[in-house]
Amino acid sequence: MGHAAILTVDDDPSVSRAIARDLRRRYGEQYRVIRASAAADALQALKEIKLRGGRVAVMLADYRMPQMNGIEFLEQAMDLFPNARRALLTAYADTDAAIRAINVVDVDHYLLKPWDPPEEKLYPVIDALLDAWQATGDRELEDIRVVGHRWSEPSYQIRDFLARNLVPYRWMTSDGPEGRRLLEAAGCGPEAIPLVVTADGRAMARPSNQEVAEAAGLSTAPGRDFYDLIIVGGGPAGLGAAVYGASEGLKTLLVERQAIGGQAGQSSRIENYLGFPDGISGVDLTTRARRQVGKFSAEVLNTREVVGMRADGSARTLRFADGGEVSAHAIVLATGVAYRPLPAEGIAALTGSGVYYGSAATEGPSCSGEDVYIIGGANSAGQAALFFSRYARSVTLLVRGDSLESSMSFYLIQQLTQTGNISVRTRSEVVAAHGNGHLEAITICDGKDATQSTVGCGSLFVFIGAEPRTDWLGDAVARDERGFVFTGPDLLSNGNRPAGWDRDRDPFYLECSVPGIFAAGDVRANSVKRVASAVGEGAMAVTLVHRYLEAQ
Known part of the structure; x- marks a missing residue:
């Protein structure tokens, strides 16, 4: 596929030439530097690279461009090369706006123009971006395939282990066509889930975390005594x-x-x-x-x-x-x-099948359209509520205390208040969890009047104490x-x-x-x-x- 590309787009010809010149001087032997003067031209260049099976390591985009600004360009470019590292080129006057916009596309860095001398202001940033790209490569997230069931605790444990150790994998359900084909090819039935299939085609039924780690290339033995x-x-x-x-x-x-x-x-x-x-x-x-x-x-x-x-x-x-x-x-x-185990009836039996300790980010997309409940009043619970609010129909934060002020940072409380589908119930505790094979409902005790109510609940995330x-x-x-x-x-x-x-x-x-x-x-x-x-x-x-x- 040849050298990976570093792409830069800026509508100012002098800036475009200058950054391309500095990039070629430092990285020209190892990377192909591509220069574009408009976002549309840069997108076309990316599409051609994609069609030829090429790779893109870093994309640099000017913040202010006509027709399509740098943020809008990077949003579209991410669809083509999601693993490429991203940076904005911005003038000092636009710094605040660029910083606020960074969260939109998860930009890695921004560079102020001019960047002289490049040895101090440009190259260290690009070096860090290239190091980050090389660490993740430009692989599709299917090196390892996991076949399982959403409500299977062992399946959840494997997915969570891979995700938290930054190991790329592709998830497929055991009742879906691809999952069934893999199970059949491995000569396994549903009792074998989770089934983990490595990049070289080796199938492992219900493997331990250590077996998965070894298959993924993680070190599991010390190099010395x-x-x-x-x-x-x-x-x-x-x-x-x-x-x-x-x-x-x-x-x-x-x-x-x-x-x-x-x-x-x-x-x-x-x-x-x-x-x-x-x-x-x-x-x-x-x-x-x-x-x-x-x-x-x-x-x-x-x-x-x-x-x-x-x-x-x-x-x-x-x-x-x-x-x-x-x-x-x-x-x-x-x-x-x-996290301290929740001492409520039914919780232990449903852990990993709708009840989770910690944020369990792998479950985010699965919570789409559901009513999610989160137990806890500290920062970790607040951050989880904001995360799941992107997917869930509603997120309810259950707090045992009278308020959040004594346990959560002020900035988080503000963000929770400003998020429409998040609500906070104080002096509330979960006393029971219900479900057949997976969580379906929880019973909440209201400490204000000691009344209990049972509500439908797709997922429950626990953040109580430590x-x-x-x-x-x-x-x-x-x-x-x-x-x-x-x-x-x-x-x-x-x-x-x-x-x-x-x-x-x-x-x-x-x-x-x-x-x-x-x-x-x-x-x-x-x-x-x-x-x-x-x-x-x-x-x-x-x-x-x-x-x-x-x-x-």
Whole structure:
């Protein structure tokens, strides 16, 4: 197919020539630079590339163009090359308008004109866009095919695992023509669902997440037995620690049992994270962080569950569920938290079949025309309500408290108020879920007068509280009564160091009750439950790891 293309369109001839010249100077040997002076010409060029089976890596469009502006052009261009990275060219006077318009087509960046010198203002942006494109390629989302049923919990688990790990796949129902053909070709019946068919034609009936991960090319085995630093958990805190650890020369391993990104990776849009004034989705933030982790050569270990930890002299050892072990000089615990199970009648039986914990973005299109209910009053619940409002007929947020003000950010409350098909019911709790094979209705108790009502419900998403994933630690490190890990000053009782502490110093701020083991992010007792603070603690933990290693 030849070189992939970088396409630029600008109706100002001098600007068009200048950017094409600068792009060819830097990227001409690896990419084909195509220049157009009108949006219609650029669309025609894209159609010809598509017909010839070519690829487009980056599209740059002027914001102000006659007949069709840059936003309108990129909307149409995305239909032809949805994986190409997109940027707007804009004058300083149009910056605010361009930023507001970015959300319309999920533009990756905007470039101010003029961009001199290109080495500082143009090339770093294009390099980042090309890196992002190369990470996803220009593949159709059908490398892996999944045959299942919407109301099958194992089918949902496989889809959710693939989506959260950014693995392209194509979903087909077991009662549809393509699904039936695949089941027949694999010699399987409906009892085999979910059926996963890899790009090379290998069929796997009801596979485990680890089998799917291996088939998708995700790493599931460590490359060595000993590391400088092992991080348990791939959420914002773990990713922050991995980036800083590897970038500072530590041989670093990140272990994640389910999906890189953690709960933050499920957020439809995070709008209060520094540096992203237009917001960023959890998937995009995770994708960028994962690329950084790879850039600095940190290893990522997928679908491996850690079940134990011990100190072996100066080494710190983790034990996996399959009996394998891996050791390091230091360990950072960044396992985050899990949503607390909803203690209501019928919920457990319908989990994965209409009842979901977290945003479950894979279910968005399936909720089209349905009445969706969301339980919770924190930011994650508000973000989910906005996301599902794009698909559902109605979204009802059920909040146990008297209002949202004490638990949700003000900007989110404003957005919920301004969205017509979202309603909020305070002092309300779900006490039962009903359905035959899948969720059909829920019973809500109104705390104002203790009355109960049963309403039809297609999907229920639960965001109640948070529990740390620390049962596997046992007595290895000190934890509070809820399981959160004590660190630093919280370990000192009346000025006394924790029992068994064998260092002539107090524990470092993020250090646990065992020297060389640190905790960062939501799993830490008394931490601030925000993405930014988790990333910061991950970075801080690496600084303290260096101090620990220097003192060894």
